[in-house]
Amino acid sequence: MTTLSISASFYGLASRRSLSIIIPSILLLLGFVGCTSDTIVQTTSTQHTLTDERRAQNVASFEYVWNSVKDKHWDPDLNGIDWNQARTDLLPKVQNATTDNQARAAINELLNRLEQSHFGIIPSSAYTKLQEESTEIEDDDSDSTESTTNTDSDDKSDDDSKPGWSGMNARLINNQFLVTKVVPDSPADQSGIKTGWIIDSIRGRKVNSLIELANTINGVMRPETQAGLILYSRLHGDAGKTVKMTFIDGNDQTQKIDLTFVESPGIMAGIGELPESPIEVEATTLDNGIGYFRLSMFMSPGTVLPTYQQFIKDHMDAPGIVIDMRGNFGGIILMAPGMINWLIDEKGLMGTMKMRDAQRGPFDIPLMLNPRKKHYTGKVAVLIDEMSISNAEILSAGLKDIGRATIFGTRTAGLALPSTVERLPNGDGFQYAFADYITSGGYSLESNGTTPDIDITYTRQGLLNGHDEVLDAATDWINSNE
Amino acid sequence: MKSNTRHTTLAMLLAAAMPMILSTPALAGPGHGHSEEVAKTTDAPTMDAKAKAVWDKSIKASLSENAEERGVKTMRLTGTMSMPAQGINATMNIFIAKDQGMRLDMEIPGIGSFEQGISGDVAWSNNMMEGPKIIEGDEAKQLFKQLDLYADLNWEKYYQSITFKGQETITLPDDTEMQTNVLELVSIDNGTVSTQYYNADTGLLAKAVSTVAIPGGGEMPSTAYTTKYREIEGLMIPFKTVSSSGPMKQIIEFSEVLVNDEIKDGELDLPEDIKELLED
Numbered sequence: 099m100t101t102l103s104i105s106a107s108f109y110g111l112a113s114r115r116s117l118s119i120i121i122p123s124i125l126l127l128l129g130f131v132g133c134t135s136d137t138i139v140q141t142t143s144t145q146h147t148l149t150d151e152r153r154a155q156n157v158a159s160f161e162y163v164w165n166s167v168k169d170k171h172w173d174p175d176l177n178g179i180d181w182n183q184a185r186t187d188l189l190p191k192v193q194n195a196t197t198d199n200q201a202r203a204a205i206n207e208l209l210n211r212l213e214q215s216h217f218g219i220i221p222s223s224a225y226t227k228l229q230e231e232s233t234e235i236e237d238d239d240s241d242s243t244e245s246t247t248n249t250d251s252d253d254k255s256d257d258d259s260k261p262g263w264s265g266m267n268a269r270l271i272n273n274q275f276l277v278t279k280v281v282p283d284s285p286a287d288q289s290g291i292k293t294g295w296i297i298d299s300i301r302g303r304k305v306n307s308l309i310e311l312a313n314t315i316n317g318v319m320r321p322e323t324q325a326g327l328i329l330y331s332r333l334h335g336d337a338g339k340t341v342k343m344t345f346i347d348g349n350d351q352t353q354k355i356d357l358t359f360v361e362s363p364g365i366m367a368g369i370g371e372l373p374e375s376p377i378e379v380e381a382t383t384l385d386n387g388i389g390y391f392r393l394s395m396f397m398s399p400g401t402v403l404p405t406y407q408q409f410i411k412d413h414m415d416a417p418g419i420v421i422d423m424r425g426n427f428g429g430i431i432l433m434a435p436g437m438i439n440w441l442i443d444e445k446g447l448m449g450t451m452k453m454r455d456a457q458r459g460p461f462d463i464p465l466m467l468n469p470r471k472k473h474y475t476g477k478v479a480v481l482i483d484e485m486s487i488s489n490a491e492i493l494s495a496g497l498k499d500i501g502r503a504t505i506f507g508t509r510t511a512g513l514a515l516p517s518t519v520e521r522l523p524n525g526d527g528f529q530y531a532f533a534d535y536i537t538s539g540g541y542s543l544e545s546n547g548t549t550p551d552i553d554i555t556y557t558r559q560g561l562l563n564g565h566d567e568v569l570d571a572a573t574d575w576i577n578s579n580e
Numbered sequence: 581m582k583s584n585t586r587h588t589t590l591a592m593l594l595a596a597a598m599p600m601i602l603s604t605p606a607l608a609g610p611g612h613g614h615s616e617e618v619a620k621t622t623d624a625p626t627m628d629a630k631a632k633a634v635w636d637k638s639i640k641a642s643l644s645e646n647a648e649e650r651g652v653k654t655m656r657l658t659g660t661m662s663m664p665a666q667g668i669n670a671t672m673n674i675f676i677a678k679d680q681g682m683r684l685d686m687e688i689p690g691i692g693s694f695e696q697g698i699s700g701d702v703a704w705s706n707n708m709m710e711g712p713k714i715i716e717g718d719e720a721k722q723l724f725k726q727l728d729l730y731a732d733l734n735w736e737k738y739y740q741s742i743t744f745k746g747q748e749t750i751t752l753p754d755d756t757e758m759q760t761n762v763l764e765l766v767s768i769d770n771g772t773v774s775t776q777y778y779n780a781d782t783g784l785l786a787k788a789v790s791t792v793a794i795p796g797g798g799e800m801p802s803t804a805y806t807t808k809y810r811e812i813e814g815l816m817i818p819f820k821t822v823s824s825s826g827p828m829k830q831i832i833e834f835s836e837v838l839v840n841d842e843i844k845d846g847e848l849d850l851p852e853d854i855k856e857l858l859e860d
Contacts, residue, residue: 170827369690436709458801520665
């Protein structure tokens with residue numbers, strides 16, 4: 099609801115400091131999976147013993163989180179969790195914590211008990227530029243039996259560092275991380291990386307350990323989403339930073355590549371306590387006049403929506419348009435109906451947020467669709483995958499449920515609870531879901547995600563041949579008489 | 581006699597602004613649970629004696645002795661809307677011309693501008709996300725009520741009953757306690773029940789628990805605390821309102837309130853985008 103009707107998913111957000119991005123993304127990620135966060139998060143060894151004042155701040159933060167969930171969770175039964183018992187179990191851990199990370203892990207453990215997405219703690223370092231550089235990549239240290247030597251260049255981040263980017267995407271397909279996209283002239287392209295290559299190691303670590311970890315953790319997140327988010331964070335860092343990677347190329351030969359990040363393209367955008375991230379918007383015309391629109395996050399509506407509106411106006415006579423939601427991490431929820439409104443000719447329901455008011459109990463907020471007077475009437479294809487999160491799921495489900503689009507790809511992440519981010523007394527951010535989201539089709543997107551009409555994914559051979567088979571399927575459908 | 585409706589009007593205005601900012605989307609109504617509704621009656625509106633005493637005290641407290649003669653035709657309010665927990669801050673301008681129209685402009689960094697208004701007999705909204713829209717149903721009625729700056733004097737137009745429910749100590753947002761007189765108001769339109777708490781000492785409205793109409797014909801619960809009253813041109817205006825709906829808390833603070841400021845050229849005209857919608 100309210101301005102903050104954001105279903106902001108924080109995963110992998112790139113804030114001004116990429117280090118600070120990685121930390122929250124991983125913490126949230128792990129916070130959701132129900133594993134013992136402290137085995138993963140506690141690895142910070144550089145932190146000093148907490149002062150009494152700091153410990154009190156952490157305790158106050160725990161209490162704030164506990165009370166917020168108790169009072170604001172849309173389900174008065176809190177998903178069946180004994181919340182008082184959770185407090186009894188975990189408050190001592192915060193009281194006895196000797197580092198911030200231990201306290202944070204205990205709070206995340208509290209939130210883990212809900213077994214729902216969009217509950218997590220964002221370290222204060224995501225907001226300040228002062229501390230915890232050493233915690234950058236410690237998520238899978240504890241499980242890895244392989245070399246953990248970090249062969250990366252020294253962290254070059256400083257206060258002027260910019261979020262950096264490699265220019266490639268990868269997805270976990272059949273237990274292999276395949277490069278699915280290489281942006282022309284990006285560092286990945288200039289390094290000779292090709293689609294269809296298999297990522298073998300990053301920063302000196304085999305990705306197999308990451309895949310195994312993702313497959314063995316039983317949590318809210320699907321393994322491919324979980325692994326994908328961690329990989330995403332590995333493929334982003336401060337501009338100027340170099341990471342060592344190895345790949346298996348199209349001839350099954352190992353390629354060693356030092357990939358140096360450059361400043362991320364796109365608009366820097368944030369809202370409230372959600373740190374800024376680079377937002378990529380792509381609006382173009384494919385063969386046969388088909389429109390193609392891709393958005394990496396639903397943020398900066400003042401910039402993104404005019405681009406989208408112009409895109410629609412420019413393609414009013416197109417045989418079809420493609421909206422690519424693959425790898426979209428969500429954002430401001432209102433942007434979803436705002437986009438759908440350009441594609442429909444009658445009012446309708448996009449979905450319903452189920453909420454609870456402390457004084458007056460449960461209530462629903464339907465999200466209505468309100469057609470634009472001059473709207474697009476041709477075919478609409480939406481591309482999704484397991485990295486389509488939150489608002490990307492809401493938009494795709496919204497279009498699917500009203501029969502306005504055909505959905506191509508693989509099932510979305512199922513992490514679709516509308517959430518907001520607040521600051522805690524200890525300076526950390528607290529992301530919490532304040533509503534359940536029910537589609538107009540009557541089902542919850544959380545856990546379920548949006549199911550494609552046409553289930554299709556990449557193949558290694560297709561990628562090696564330079565094809566995006568999901569996009570190809572969509573354009574074939576648009577060009578057909580179906 | 582004039583009304584004290586500045587406070588209720590403002591409180592409602594703020595509440596009305598909330599769904600706008602809120603999911604400006606096209607919220608449709610919640611419509612269950614909290615919103616107790618009673619059967620609409622054709623009987624004459626009623627207000628019991630104790631309620632009338634509280635009501636009259638409130639009106640008297642809200643107006644200086646000579647306020648009646650001034651005649652309030654317009655109000656212009658400038659201020660901010662913030663959601664401190666989320667770090668959201670917005671600028672806000674509201675203009676209301678009695679029985680003519682209103683306009684609300686809000687600029688929220690990171691989201692964009694929101695406009696809402698009444699021009700003639702058309703209630704409308706426009707923002708980057710939702711686009712131009714004609715507001716209808718209860719949401720429109722709620723907006724039109726803002727044009728009645730004397731709504732409290734005309735309470736029979738809006739409530740089928742107002743009942744004294746006793747005294748209650750409430751805790752204000754700054755954690756201070758206040759003894760209040762509590763009235764229960766039943767809307768004449770749809771039987772929705774709201775509760776208003778009046779400072780037992782000053783008579784001024786301190787808290788309102790109500791439902792706010794949202795797009796699609798539904799309602800959303802709202803709890804608003806009206807504080808920091810200041811006298812402007814003989815009217816007691818709450819310069820700060822702390823409201824919550826569900827998990828979200830908003831603070832609306834006015835930096836300036838002008839009474840009977842002139843209507844600027846075109847200020848209440850229908851925006852072109854709205855005119856286009858009406859052409860159908």
